Amino acid sequence: MFENVLVANRGEIAVRVMAACEELGIGTVAVYSDADRDAGHVEYADEAYNVGPAPASESYLDQETIIDVAERAGADAIHPGYGFLAENADFARRVEATDGLTWVGPPSDAMETLGEKTKARTAMQAAGVPVVPGTTEPVADADEVRALGEEYGYPIAIKAEGGGGGRGMKIVRSEAEVDDALESARREGEAYFDNDSVYVEKYLESPKHIEVQVLADQHGNVRHLGERDCSLQRRHQKVIEEAPSPALDDDLRDEIGEAARQGVSEAGYTNAGTVEFLVEDGEFYFMEVNTRIQVEHTVTEEVTGIDIVRWQLRVAAGEALAFDQADVEIDGHAVEYRINAENPAADFAPTPGKLTTYRPPASIGVRLDHAVAQGDEIGGDYDSMIGKLIVSGDDREHCLERSKRALEHFAVDGVHTTIPFHRLLLDDEIFVAGDHTTTYLDRELENDALEAAVDRWGSATATDGNGSTAATTEVTVEVDGRRFDVVIEDGASRATADRTETGAAAGGGAAGGDDAELAAGAVTAEMQGTILSVAVEEGDEVAAGDVLCVLEAMKMENDVVASTGGTVRSVPISAGDSVDMGDTLVMLE
Ligand code: MV4
Secondary structure: OOOEEEEOOOHHHHHHHHHHHHHOOOEEEEEEEHHHOOOHHHHHOOEEEEEEOOOHHHOOOOHHHHHHHHHHOOOOEEEOOOOOOOOOHHHHHHHHHOOOOEEOOOOHHHHHHHHOHHHHHHHHHHOOOOEOOEOOOOOOOHHHHHHHHHHHOOOEEEEEEEEEOOEEEEEEOOHHHHHHHHHHHHHHHHHHHOOOOEEEEEOOOOOEEEEEEEEEOOOOOEEEEEEEEEEEEEOOEEEEEEEOOOOOOHHHHHHHHHHHHHHHHHOOOOEEEEEEEEEEOOEEEEEEEEOOOOOOHHHHHHHHOOOHHHHHHHHHOOOOOOOOHHHOOOOOEEEEEEEEOEEHHHOOEEOOEEOOEEEOOOOOOEEEEEOOOOOOEEOOOOOOEEEEEEEEEOOHHHHHHHHHHHHHOOEEEOOOOOHHHHHHHOOOHHHHHOOOOOOHHHHHOOHHHHHHHHHHHOOOOOOOOOOOOOOEEEEEEEEOOEEEEEEEEOOOOOOEEEEEEOOEEOOOOEOOOOHHHHHOOEEEOOOOEEEEEEOOOOOOEEOOOOEEEEEEEOOEEEEEEOOOOEEEEEOOOOOOOEEOOOOEEEEEO
8 A cells, every 4th residue: 555645636636535535544635725724635645846837837736746746745646636737637647647657547548548438439339338319520611510520410519629517518409500609610620629629419408417337446346336317407517416317217227337437348358437328318428437536425435335535545545346236235315515615696706705714514414525614715716616515415305305404404604505496496396206307407597586585595795796795793692591693784774673472571682684685675584484474565765763664573563664764665564474584574665
């Protein structure tokens, strides 16, 4: 086994790899950029080396410096994590060629073959794995594309050979669209990948994205660890992944797993990898191979009990896989939620900032892979991931119940996060039923719903993207021995509520939204409850202190009163309505 492993990555995956090293008694070497001096992975490692300025191209992607550091630190292996240099066959080759260093990943030759789309298609087809009907050679001109459209039937997809993540892919629905689509696929291929070669496939309208985890050693043993369903994507970004897939039956599951195993086996692959498929109408088609550990490997670990990163290290060191295919059992269900510093209500724009509150959930069924702590700064130099929440349960339904609990108890302030988005999805019929496909979010997700989710469940103090924050102070008060959490708007005029316990006098409580809403005159509910009565209607003139409505919450009747005078513009609630904290009760102007 290795004695000292350099982890050429940052964030949660660097810590995940170091955790596996630590358990195997291996020393750990971190690399970091100027922007990451205080990062979690640096603190976690036994030793750490600065490899350059914040831009990844000058630090985490600097091949020469990273290999120099490995030699200087006396490392005997490099683990690349995901992203950065993980799928760079040239870098793998350089590591392989350096005396005393081992690449913790597949052989560079296998990375090269499987990393290129048409080569991978050819290799898989040769191994008997079904691929989407299409060409394995680039197409010459529009006439050839039209002939293929005739052969497969429209729609077809024109894809850039170097493509990925949806870039350089054009959907063609009729013969008339061929010329324009071909031209733009070539243009994008040239712009993004320096390669204007394109090929053609039959286009599947609404497939599931299913991927199979494989592990292979250097003794010819290849095992698959079942599938993950990554169909829930937004603009080609995965947001939620799960294992097993709610869309496969056991027969299809075995068939896909076996196809993946066979495919990589014939490509001379070793270490961990993922074979991606599209699945539609009970048929599966090979898409591509990811020659690295993936973000979502965690859900497979949870349902198989197999530590994939530990095995990456063991097989790279020459050990044989110690389990047979028949030993791999899928037990229960796991879902991974990517917790990103992004504002779901603003097109998921990243919102860098300081984690003023960071209190993740714990208890049964919860795993958290992260490398941050309260008080840390989420910078803008790398991806926006704060961490990954992985929830396990006996079955999917149980897992989703636990997920609701875990997400409710995930407190983050200072930055926006994807937590409100996840909570919204857990109330979404299609997702809960497992009926979503890869096109679901982009077609069906409405911004109104996202805005409401962020209002309801988002950070009250997140920077709004313009650098300003809605300042609030939270205090806890006891009223007749009962605790209440009260949010006070700093420096803003505020709506207040007089709280009257049924039959007896009491006091305290406040209502209000954020500063922007107050400026616009929204009086919002301070807590979840039921509207008992509404005292005003549109057009009424009210004075400061007038009762607007009565909200029953926690067995108390709360008078919601106007903090300033004005005209009632709208009353979106009526008696009997249930409202959530933050919901608008009355609009004043
Ligand atoms: C497809 C497809 C349907 N038919 N190819 C998008 C990114 C690239 N890696 C492959 N992609 C697709 N290729 C054919 N022949 C649908 C997609 C696709 C998709 C695939 C996986 C996950 C999410 C997706 C979202 C939209 C489209």
